[in-house]
Amino acid sequence: MPADLRAARRQLLLDSAGIAVSAVGFALVYGLAAREAGFSLVEAVAMSVIGFAGAAQFAAVGYVAQGLPWLPIVVLTLFLNARHLLYSASLAPRLRDVPFLHRAAMAHVLTDEAFALAATHFHRLGHVDIPGYWIAAVVAVFIPWNVATIAGYLLGSAIPDPAAFGLDVVFPAAMAGLAVGLMTGRREIVAAGAGAVIGVLLSLALGPAVGIVAGGLVGPLVGMAVPAPLPATPVSAESPLPLRPSHMGDAVAEVDEDAHARPLPPAPFGRIDVGEALHEAEADADEAEDPR
Amino acid sequence: MNNELVLLAVLMGAVTYPSRALPILAPGIERLPTRALLYLRLVGPAVLASIAAAETLVEGDATSGYRLVFGVEIVGVVLCMAIVAWRKNLFLGLVAGVGLVAVLRLAGIG
Numbered sequence: 001m002p003a004d005l006r007a008a009r010r011q012l013l014l015d016s017a018g019i020a021v022s023a024v025g026f027a028l029v030y031g032l033a034a035r036e037a038g039f040s041l042v043e044a045v046a047m048s049v050i051g052f053a054g055a056a057q058f059a060a061v062g063y064v065a066q067g068l069p070w071l072p073i074v075v076l077t078l079f080l081n082a083r084h085l086l087y088s089a090s091l092a093p094r095l096r097d098v099p100f101l102h103r104a105a106m107a108h109v110l111t112d113e114a115f116a117l118a119a120t121h122f123h124r125l126g127h128v129d130i131p132g133y134w135i136a137a138v139v140a141v142f143i144p145w146n147v148a149t150i151a152g153y154l155l156g157s158a159i160p161d162p163a164a165f166g167l168d169v170v171f172p173a174a175m176a177g178l179a180v181g182l183m184t185g186r187r188e189i190v191a192a193g194a195g196a197v198i199g200v201l202l203s204l205a206l207g208p209a210v211g212i213v214a215g216g217l218v219g220p221l222v223g224m225a226v227p228a229p230l231p232a233t234p235v236s237a238e239s240p241l242p243l244r245p246s247h248m249g250d251a252v253a254e255v256d257e258d259a260h261a262r263p264l265p266p267a268p269f270g271r272i273d274v275g276e277a278l279h280e281a282e283a284d285a286d287e288a289e290d291p292r
Numbered sequence: 293m294n295n296e297l298v299l300l301a302v303l304m305g306a307v308t309y310p311s312r313a314l315p316i317l318a319p320g321i322e323r324l325p326t327r328a329l330l331y332l333r334l335v336g337p338a339v340l341a342s343i344a345a346a347e348t349l350v351e352g353d354a355t356s357g358y359r360l361v362f363g364v365e366i367v368g369v370v371l372c373m374a375i376v377a378w379r380k381n382l383f384l385g386l387v388a389g390v391g392l393v394a395v396l397r398l399a400g401i402g
Contacts, residue, residue, distance in 0.1 A: 011381075018386035043297035050298075050305035060304065070300050078307040083339060089315035090335040093324065100317065107313035112343060119336045120382075166394035169365050173372035173389040176344035180376045182337040191334040192341035199342030203350040204358045211350070215342025220334035224327070 005125065012121045012132055015178075016140030019113045022170035023144040025162035030057055031152020032159050037065035041153050048149040052109065052142065056080045080209050086216045087115035094128045102130075109137035113171075116178035123182055191223025344369060364402030368393035 027048065034044035039061070047057045056077040063073045087110055095103055117136035122128050152159055162168055183189045195215035203211030324332075348369050352358040372389035376382055396402050 015382040018383045021386075039297055040295055042295045043301065046295075046298040046301035047304065050301045051308060053304070053308050056304060056308070060300065064297065064300070070303065073300065074303045074307055077304045078311075081308040081311055084308070084311040085315060086335045086339050088312050090332045092315045092318070093329055093332065095316055103316050104313060107316050108309060110312040110316075112340075115336070116340055123336075164394075164397075166368065166390040166392075166397065169368040169390050169393045170386055172344045172347035172365065173369045173386055174382065175340045175347070176369050177372045177376040177382045177385045179337050179340035179344060180373050181380070181382070182340070187330075187334060188337045192337035195338030195340075195342040196345035199346045200349050200360070203346040204360060207354055207358060208346045208350060211346050212339065212342045215346070216335055216339030219338025219342060220331045223334040223338065224330060 005129065008121060008125045008129070009132060009135065011124065012117060012135055013139075015117055015120070016135060018170060019117060019140045019174055020144040022167060022174060023113070023141050024148040025165075025167040025170070026054060027145045027148030028152035028155070028159045029162060030054070030061070031149040031154075032156055033058065033061045034149075035153045035156060037061045039064070039153075041150070044153050045146065045149055048146045051077070052111065052145070053077065053081050054111075054145070082209075083112075083213045083216060084110055086213070087112075090119065091115065094122055098128075098130060106133060106137070109142050111137070111141055112175065113141045116175060120178050120181040123184070186229060187223040187226045189223075190226050191219045193219075194222035195219025364393050364396045367396070 030048070031044055034047070034057075035041075039047075047060065051057055051060075059076055059080065060073050063076075088107065091110070095106070098106070114133075114137035117140055118133045121132045121136060125132070179192050183192055195218070197215075198218050199208075199211045199215030201211070202214045205211075348365050349360055349362070350358050351361045368389035371392055372382075372385035375385035375388055379385070393402070
C-alpha cells in the first residue's frame with residue numbers, strides 16, 4: 001500500500017473515531033426513546049438498519065408515540081432526507097468506475113457523516129478510495145449506530161444524557177471541522193459561508209430540513225460567482241528561478257482548477273472531439289502527401 | 293411480540309434510498325458540463341457548513357417556532373474549526389471542542 005494512502009487512511013480512522021463516539025451517544029438515546037415509545041427491539045433495530053437516518057428515526061419515534069398515522073411520518077422522512085441527493089450527486093462523478101451493484105450498496109449507507117468523512121478523505125488523497133468509503137460509512141457510523149441502538153434499548157434508563165458530556169456538540173463540530181477540511185480555495189470558502197448563512201436564515205423561517213437543503217443548493221452557486229484564482233507567478237521556460245517539484249504541483253493544481261472553473265467560450269460548431277479532430281488532421285496530412 | 297413497525301421502517305427506507313442512490317446510479321454523470329462538476333465540488337463545503345450552522349444556531353420545533361440561539365456550543369464548534377484549520381486533525385478538534393463545552397456546562401455556563 002502506498003505511503004500516502006496509508007497515512008490518509010490512518011487520518012480517516014482517527015477522524016472516524018470522533019464521529020463514532022457521536023453516533024454511539026445518540027443511538028443509545030434513540031434505542032431508549034424507541035423502547036419508551038413502545039417499539040419492540042426488532043422494530044427499533046429495523047429502523048436503524050433499513051431507514052438508517054438519525055433525525056428521521058427520532059422524529060418517527062416521537063410521532064409513533066403520539067399516535068400519528070404513518071403517511072405523515074413517511075413524507076417527513078422523505079423531506080428530512082432529501083439532502084442526501086446533494087451528497088450522492090457530489091460523490092457520483094468520483095464513483096463512476098465502481099460497479100453498479102457496489103454503488104447501489106454504497107448508497108444505502110450514505111449519511112451526513114459518511115459523506116463528510118469520505119469527501120474529506122478523497123479530497124486529501126486526490127482520488128477515490130473505496131475501502132476508505134466503507135470505513136467512513138460502515139466502521140464510523142453504521143456499526144456504532146446499530147450496536148448502540150441495541151444497547152440503548154436493552155440498557156434503558158441507565159443511559160446518561162449525552163448532552164451532559166457535551167456530546168451533543170460532536171455532530172455540528174464534526175460537520176464544521178470537515179467543512180474546514182474541504183475549504184481549499186476562495187470559492188469553497190465563499191460557498192461554505194453562503195451555505196451557512198442561508199442555512200440559518202431559512203432554518204429560522206421554515207425549519208432546518210428546508211434550511212440545510214437550501215444552504216447546500218444555493219451556497220455553491222454563490223461560490224461559483226467568485227472569479228477563478230489566477231496563477232500567482234507566471235512561469236516562463238526561460239525563468240532563471242529553480243522550479244522545485246512542489247512548485248510545479250502547486251502551479252499545475254492552480255492551472256487545472258482555473259481550467260475547470262472557467263467557462264469554455266461557446267464553440268460555434270458544438271463540442272469539439274479532440275481525438276476525432278486529430279484523426280481528421282492526420283487523414284488530411286496523408287491525403288496531402290499522397291494526392292492519388 | 294407485534295413487529296408491525298418494521299413495515300414503517302421499510303417505508304422510511306424506501307423513501308430515503310432514492311435520494312441516496314439516484315445520482316450515484318444515474319448513467320452519464322461523468323459527462324456533465326464543467327460548470328455542473330464545479331457546482332457539485334462546492335456542494336460539500338456548502339452543505340456541511342449549512343448543517344453545522346443550523347445545528348448550532350437554530351433551536352426549536354415546528355410547533356413552538358424556531359429561534360436564533362448563541363450558546364456555549366458555538367465556542368466548542370469554533371474551537372474545533374480552528375484546531376482543524378491549524379493542525380488538520382478533526383479528532384483533536386472534537387476532543388477540544390466537546391471538552392470545552394462539557395467544562396463550561398459543568399461550571400454552570402450555558
